[in-house]
Amino acid sequence: MVGAVFGEYDPSxxxxxxxxxxxxxxxxxxxxPGKRVEYDIREIDSREFDFNNKDDIKRIxxxxxxxxxxxxxxxxxxxxxxxxxxxxxxxxxxxxxLKVSHHVKWRRLxxxxxxxFHGSTQRTGEKLLLRGRQKLGVITEDRPAPxxxxxAIQGQASKWQDLKEILREAVxxxxxxxxxxxxxxxxx
Numbered sequence: 001m002v003g004a005v006f007g008e009y010d011p012s013x014x015x016x017x018x019x020x021x022x023x024x025x026x027x028x029x030x031x032x033p034g035k036r037v038e039y040d041i042r043e044i045d046s047r048e049f050d051f052n053n054k055d056d057i058k059r060i061x062x063x064x065x066x067x068x069x070x071x072x073x074x075x076x077x078x079x080x081x082x083x084x085x086x087x088x089x090x091x092x093x094x095x096x097x098l099k100v101s102h103h104v105k106w107r108r109l110x111x112x113x114x115x116x117f118h119g120s121t122q123r124t125g126e127k128l129l130l131r132g133r134q135k136l137g138v139i140t141e142d143r144p145a146p147x148x149x150x151x152a153i154q155g156q157a158s159k160w161q162d163l164k165e166i167l168r169e170a171v172x173x174x175x176x177x178x179x180x181x182x183x184x185x186x187x188x
Contacts, residue, residue, distance in 0.1 A: 003061035009051045013060055015040045016067050039067050080146040082129040082156055083122060083139070089113060090153060091163055098166065102174030110150035117145035 004013040020034035041049075041063050049056045093109045122145050125138050157163050 003064050004051065004057045006054060006057050007052055013064070014042055014049070016064060018071070037071075079152075080143065081139070084127040084129055085122075086113075086117070086148075087129050087156075087160060089116060090157055091160070091166070094157070094163060095166060098170045102170055102177075104167070106150040106154045110148060110153050113153060114147055120145045 004010065015038065017036060017038040019036050021031040022034040024030035024032045041060060045059070045063075049060060051057065090109070090113060093112055094104055097104050097109065122139060122143050124140060124142055128137055128139060
């Protein structure tokens with residue numbers, strides 16, 4: 001649904017209307033038509049909107065996003081909680097890469113991570129990394145190992161203190177080596 005556009009007068013942008021559905025009392029899992037719902041920004045904001053005014057366009061579009069967001073929330077796939085075993089494997093892969101290079105290649109790491117866990121099942125009772133989110137601190141049912149993107153792995157890894165320390169040490173060693181190499185070159 002396109003919002004209001006600067007310089008293009010369109011009174012239809014003042015209103016949002018849609019039909020609702022409600023559960024069918026006779027057939028479980030079925031839905032029947034509900035009420036028609038209509039929203040009009042002019043009912044809550046009595047000013048005259050100018051489509052040549054950036055602030056007015058922004059106000060209309062913020063209102064539209066708010067109405068749509070409240071009534072049609074995004075349905076994203078739920079993210080699986082991380083397991084301690086996954087963290088341990090990421091730390092292992094990072095350490096392995098840092099022995100060869102002074103920086104982490106996150107895409108390569110993600111490929112290795114996913115190849116390792118692909119097709120495996122994470123079993124009931126395995127320890128969750130973040131225990132605060134679930135009372136038990138373990139997964140409660142078997143699940144296929146989730147696919148982790150490089151961004152997901154890097155984002156999660158940035159929260160782990162032990163890995164931060166490993167990365168800090170690697171950066172310090174790389175800086176020390178660079179300084180020695182520079183000193184060697186200047187002495188030659």
